[in-house]
Amino acid sequence: MKNTIKVERAKKDMTQQDLAEKVQVSRQTINSIEAGKYVPSTVLALKIARTFGVALEDIFELEAVDWA
Amino acid sequence: MEKNSILNVPLLSPGWKKLAFVFFPLPVLLVIGMAFVNPQSDPNDAAQMIYGFWAIGFGILNLTREKVEDEMIRSFRQQAFQTGFFWLIWGLAALMLINYLRYQSIASEMFTAYLVLFLLNLYIYGAFQYQKYMASKDEN
Numbered sequence: 001m002k003n004t005i006k007v008e009r010a011k012k013d014m015t016q017q018d019l020a021e022k023v024q025v026s027r028q029t030i031n032s033i034e035a036g037k038y039v040p041s042t043v044l045a046l047k048i049a050r051t052f053g054v055a056l057e058d059i060f061e062l063e064a065v066d067w068a
Numbered sequence: 069m070e071k072n073s074i075l076n077v078p079l080l081s082p083g084w085k086k087l088a089f090v091f092f093p094l095p096v097l098l099v100i101g102m103a104f105v106n107p108q109s110d111p112n113d114a115a116q117m118i119y120g121f122w123a124i125g126f127g128i129l130n131l132t133r134e135k136v137e138d139e140m141i142r143s144f145r146q147q148a149f150q151t152g153f154f155w156l157i158w159g160l161a162a163l164m165l166i167n168y169l170r171y172q173s174i175a176s177e178m179f180t181a182y183l184v185l186f187l188l189n190l191y192i193y194g195a196f197q198y199q200k201y202m203a204s205k206d207e208n
Contacts, residue, residue, distance in 0.1 A: 026136035032203045038140050 003060045005034050008052040023047040079133040088132065091125030119182035126189030130196070144199040152192030159187060 009019060016034070020027045023044060032038035033048075040048065049056045098121075099114040130148075134141050160179060168174050 025138040025140065028204055029136075029138050029140040032140060035206070037203055038143070041139050044139055 001039050001060055001066055002036060002063055003033065005030070005048065005059060008054065008059060012052065019048070019051065022051045077131070079137065080128065080131055082133055082135060084128055084132045088125045088128035091121045091128070095121035116180055116182045119180070119186040123182060123185035123189050126186065126193045130189055130192050140203065141200075144196055144203075147199060148192045148196035151195040152188055155191040155195070156184070156188045159191070160184070 005019070009016070016027045016030045020030045023030075024047075025044065029038065029040075033040050045056055045060055049059050052059065095118040099117060102109055102114070163178070164174055167178065
């Protein structure tokens with residue numbers, strides 16, 4: 001699953017640490033999500049979307065491999 | 069979302085890691101001390117003592133909370149327990165096969181509870197650390 005967290009962070013001028021504190025996870029977790037190494041839970045994905053004030057689908061997008 | 073309290077596993081505070089690391093050199097020192105006191109002691113007893121202490125050490129490490137115990141770490145922890153058990157089964161099967169090829173017998177005496185617990189906890193710890201390493205590799 002790909003995401004645009006890095007872009008959204010840049011728009012809001014937020015660091016990974018800022019976002020991590022807002023959604024109550026570690027900076028490493030945010031880094032892993034951005035890098036596509038970790039897929040967040042629905043709750044965390046919704047928290048991230050709400051932090052940026054956008055819809056979930058605007059940040060997270062399924063890839064072909066997710067259907068395999 | 070509410071969590072089922074029966075299935076909840078309480079974790080130890082991070083300070084317990086210091087105690088866990090005491091369990092690694094301690095049995096080696098005890099075995100050396102025992103060898104001086106009783107040179108006729110059985111080497112198998114020494115091995116079992118080391119396995120037992122190391123099993124406790126790794127067990128404490130596996131049940132100790134990380135500084136930030138968020139959902140990714142919890143997910144790694146759950147995966148580590150599953151992977152550790154998987155590796156244990158295959159590792160024991162491999163040992164049995166090697167034992168059979170060498171001695172033509174599938175003896176179970178070599179698998180003591182201490183050895184199995186040590187291997188299980190070691191594999192769980194290894195799988196957990198590997199996931200943390202992979203997640204932190206190439207950080208932006």
